[in-house]
Amino acid sequence: EIVLAQSPATLSLSPGERATLSCRASQSVSIYLAWYQQKPGQAPRLLIYDASNRATGIPARFSGSGSGTDFTLTISSLEPEDFAVYYCQQRSNWPFTFGPGTKVDVK
Amino acid sequence: EVQLVETGGGLIQPGGSLRLSCAASGFTVSSTYMSWVRQAPGKGLEWVSVIYSGGATYYGDSVKGRFTISRDNSKNTVYLQMNNLRAEDTAVYYCTRGDYDNKAIGGWGQGTLVTVSS
Numbered sequence: 001e002i003v004l005a006q007s008p009a010t011l012s013l014s015p016g017e018r019a020t021l022s023c024r025a026s027q028s029v030s031i032y033l034a035w036y037q038q039k040p041g042q043a044p045r046l047l048i049y050d051a052s053n054r055a056t057g058i059p060a061r062f063s064g065s066g067s068g069t070d071f072t073l074t075i076s077s078l079e080p081e082d083f084a085v086y087y088c089q090q091r092s093n094w095p096f097t098f099g100p101g102t103k104v105d106v107k
Numbered sequence: 108e109v110q111l112v113e114t115g116g117g118l119i120q121p122g123g124s125l126r127l128s129c130a131a132s133g134f135t136v137s138s139t140y141m142s143w144v145r146q147a148p149g150k151g152l153e154w155v156s157v158i159y160s161g162g163a164t165y166y167g168d169s170v171k172g173r174f175t176i177s178r179d180n181s182k183n184t185v186y187l188q189m190n191n192l193r194a195e196d197t198a199v200y201y202c203t204r205g206d207y208d209n210k211a212i213g214g215w216g217q218g219t220l221v222t223v224s225s
Contacts, residue, residue: 036212043217055211089154095165096154096157098153100151
């Protein structure tokens with residue numbers, strides 16, 4: 001099973017600041033990595049697929065990069081609605097797995 | 108509009124069985140992969156099972172041999188039969204659909220809570 005590690009566990013920032021979230025895989029997943037956002041009481045929402053492709057309707061302030069084992073989700077300037085938990089997920093090998101999540105909260 | 112509606116959750120004793128249903132609208136369940144993802148209270152996401160358009164199925168190690176995913180194309184519905192339930196199966200179960208040529212989960216239901224407790 002491919003294990004995904006996310007860092008940091010919590011990121012405390014202010015609106016307008018840049019957020020950089022990391023996801024590291026225990027073995028190469030090529031570019032087969034997605035990012036999801038989850039707000040309290042809601043189902044997750046897809047942000048990025050295949051490492052760097054934004055899903056439909058996702059604002060340009062969200063960007064993804066990386067390949068192999070190291071990936072990054074960047075939010076260029078945090079909006080109030082961006083404070084949430086972010087998960088990475090790989091589809092390289094079954095079982096597909098999620099990372100433990102990074103919580104972005106208000107500083 | 109694409110919609111996924113889960114039903115069938117509830118309180119069940121350890122060792123019991125439960126069947127979750129996911130009624131889809133706005134697309135056909137046989138056209139993409141459908142899966143179940145669960146989230147224990149206050150915890151992260153765990154992929155439970157998937158069924159591909161061709162019928163292939165896969166299960167996470169924690170549920171293999173106990174859970175079965177299936178679909179009824181005539182009802183446009185996906186099911187998760189859960190047997191021999193354990194306390195650690197307690198979670199919100201989300202029905203999800205693949206999107207972007209099966210590259211990611213593009214749609215999620217609202218989730219249904221399964222509580223395994225005596």
